[in-house]
Amino acid sequence: MKKIFVLDTNVLLHDPQAIFAFDDNEIIIPAIVLEEIDSKKRLADELGRNARSVSRLLDSMREQGHLHEGIVLKNGGLLKVELNHRSFVRVQEMFGEMTNDNRILAVALNYDMEEQEKGSNVRTVLVSKDVLVRIKADVLGLQAQDYLSDRTVSATDLYGGYSTLHVHPSVIDEFYTYRFLSVKSLQLSMKLYPNEFIILRDEMGTSKSALLKVSQDGVRLEPLYLSNDAVWGITARNAQQRMALELLLNDDIPLVTLTGKAGTGKTLLALAAGLLKVEDEHKYKKLLIARPVVPMGKDIGYLPGEKEEKLRPWMQPIYDNLEYLFDTKKSGDIDKILMGLGSIQVEALTYIRGRSIPGQFIIIDEAQNLTKHEVKTIVSRVGEGSKIVLMGDPEQIDHPYLDSISNGLTHIVERFKGESSSGHITLEKGERSKLAQLAADLL
Structure with missing residues (x-):
C-alpha cells in the first residue's frame, strides 16, 4: 500500500x-x-x-x-x-x-x-x-x-570484533599443537571476518580455552603475536584489552576502531600504543591526537589565548591520560614534556579538511559524535604510512540527530569489518574503578 x-x-x-x-x-x-x-x-x-x-x-x-x-x-x-x-x-x-x-x-x-x-x-x-x-x-x-534508511545495521547486529566458539576439546588441542587452525575445517555456520578474534571454549565445560585471531586473508586462525607485556606501563587487564593492543600494535592494520563504555580503557590503550610506536620504535614520525570540538566544523570559540590555550578545555581528557602515562607529579609538567618531545600533537578536528597526514599515528577520540561524512573526511586525510585509530562510546552521543546506529563511528565499523586493512574491538569491562563501572551500568 x-x-x-x-x-x-x-x-x-x-x-x-x-x-x-x-x-x-x-x-x-x-x-x-x-x-x-x-x-x-x-x-x-x-x-x-x-x-x-x-x-x-x-x-x-x-x-x-x-x-x-x-x-x-x-x-x-x-x-x-x-x-x-x-x-x-x-x-x-x-x-x-x-x-x-x-x-x-x-x-x-x-x-x-x-x-x-x-x-x-x-x-x-x-x-x-x-x-x-x-x-x-x-x-x-x-x-x-525516524529516518532509518542510512542505518548500516540494526542495534542487535552490531559487529563486536570477536566471537566465542564452543568446540570439542580436541580442536583446542590441535591449535596448541600446530599453532593454527583452518577456518574451513571448523565448518562454521557463521561468517568470520579478517582480523576478528576468536575465543575457543571447551564444549565439555572444562576450563580449557584458546585466544586466536583470523588471518588477514580470512582462511586461518592464528595465535596472537604479542605477549601480555606492559606497553608504556599499561598491561591488558582483560581479554578485550589484549585484543585491542594486538590491533593497535600491528603495523599491517592501518585502521583500528575501538568502542566501549566510559572507563573501558580505549583512550589509555591507544595513547600507550601510539607512544610506543612513535617514541620507542620510531615507526611513525608523529603522534596526532584529535577530538571533535562539539560538532566538527565549528570555530573553537572566543576563549582567551593562543590556539593551544583555546583547545585545552576541550582536550583535557587527553592530557589527563598523558599525565598518567608520563607519571607527572606537578601541574604543567605534561606541557613541558610535550614541548620537549615535539613529536606529540594535540589538535582539534575543526580544520582537518584539506590536510594530508602521512607517516603519523593518528588517534581520533569521541568519534561517535561524528557523522558519516565527517568520518569519511577524516579517514580520507590519512596519508601513506599512517595508522588511524577511531574510538568512542556509541551510547554517549551529544549530536542532536545521531544515535547509536547512525553515527559515523558505527558506520565505519560496519563498512570496514570485511577489510583486511582494518580491525575492531568492543571493550566491555570497565577498568577505571568499581564506581565508574557501576555508573556506566546503572546510570
Missing part, C-alpha cells in the same frame, strides 16, 4: 539524498522546510554543505517540471513541494504557537485528513529525526517515524 511521506528539515540536512529512499511512494517537502534549508546554506560546517546539496538537487529537478505539481523520480516515487496545505487550525488547537515544527506537523495532518475524507487507504507518515516532533505527531494521531 502506497504512503505519503512528509519530510522534516532535519532529514534532508542529515541526508540530502533522502528523497530517493522511499521507493515509489509520494514524498512531500513542506514550503517551510525550504525556508529552513535556505537559512542554513551559508554555514561553513556539514549542515551548510548538506543544505547547499539539497538546494542544488531540487534546482536540477526543476528541469523535469514544476515541483509544486510533482516530479516523478527514477524509483517511481513522486516528489512534491507543498504550497496549499498550510491550514494551522487543528494543530493550533493542540499546541498553540505557530513554530516551524508545528507548521510541518500541520502539513502532514492536513494531508492525512484529506486522504481520510476521500475514503482512501493511503496513510500519511511524518519522517523526522526530532524525537519531540514525532511525539507531537503521535498526539495528533499521525504516524511518525
Whole structure:
C-alpha cells in the first residue's frame, strides 16, 4: 500500500539524498522546510554543505517540471513541494504557537485528513529525526517515524570484533599443537571476518580455552603475536584489552576502531600504543591526537589565548591520560614534556579538511559524535604510512540527530569489518574503578 511521506528539515540536512529512499511512494517537502534549508546554506560546517546539496538537487529537478505539481523520480516515487496545505487550525488547537515544527506537523495532518475524507487507504507518515516532533505527531494521531534508511545495521547486529566458539576439546588441542587452525575445517555456520578474534571454549565445560585471531586473508586462525607485556606501563587487564593492543600494535592494520563504555580503557590503550610506536620504535614520525570540538566544523570559540590555550578545555581528557602515562607529579609538567618531545600533537578536528597526514599515528577520540561524512573526511586525510585509530562510546552521543546506529563511528565499523586493512574491538569491562563501572551500568 502506497504512503505519503512528509519530510522534516532535519532529514534532508542529515541526508540530502533522502528523497530517493522511499521507493515509489509520494514524498512531500513542506514550503517551510525550504525556508529552513535556505537559512542554513551559508554555514561553513556539514549542515551548510548538506543544505547547499539539497538546494542544488531540487534546482536540477526543476528541469523535469514544476515541483509544486510533482516530479516523478527514477524509483517511481513522486516528489512534491507543498504550497496549499498550510491550514494551522487543528494543530493550533493542540499546541498553540505557530513554530516551524508545528507548521510541518500541520502539513502532514492536513494531508492525512484529506486522504481520510476521500475514503482512501493511503496513510500519511511524518519522517523526522526530532524525537519531540514525532511525539507531537503521535498526539495528533499521525504516524511518525525516524529516518532509518542510512542505518548500516540494526542495534542487535552490531559487529563486536570477536566471537566465542564452543568446540570439542580436541580442536583446542590441535591449535596448541600446530599453532593454527583452518577456518574451513571448523565448518562454521557463521561468517568470520579478517582480523576478528576468536575465543575457543571447551564444549565439555572444562576450563580449557584458546585466544586466536583470523588471518588477514580470512582462511586461518592464528595465535596472537604479542605477549601480555606492559606497553608504556599499561598491561591488558582483560581479554578485550589484549585484543585491542594486538590491533593497535600491528603495523599491517592501518585502521583500528575501538568502542566501549566510559572507563573501558580505549583512550589509555591507544595513547600507550601510539607512544610506543612513535617514541620507542620510531615507526611513525608523529603522534596526532584529535577530538571533535562539539560538532566538527565549528570555530573553537572566543576563549582567551593562543590556539593551544583555546583547545585545552576541550582536550583535557587527553592530557589527563598523558599525565598518567608520563607519571607527572606537578601541574604543567605534561606541557613541558610535550614541548620537549615535539613529536606529540594535540589538535582539534575543526580544520582537518584539506590536510594530508602521512607517516603519523593518528588517534581520533569521541568519534561517535561524528557523522558519516565527517568520518569519511577524516579517514580520507590519512596519508601513506599512517595508522588511524577511531574510538568512542556509541551510547554517549551529544549530536542532536545521531544515535547509536547512525553515527559515523558505527558506520565505519560496519563498512570496514570485511577489510583486511582494518580491525575492531568492543571493550566491555570497565577498568577505571568499581564506581565508574557501576555508573556506566546503572546510570
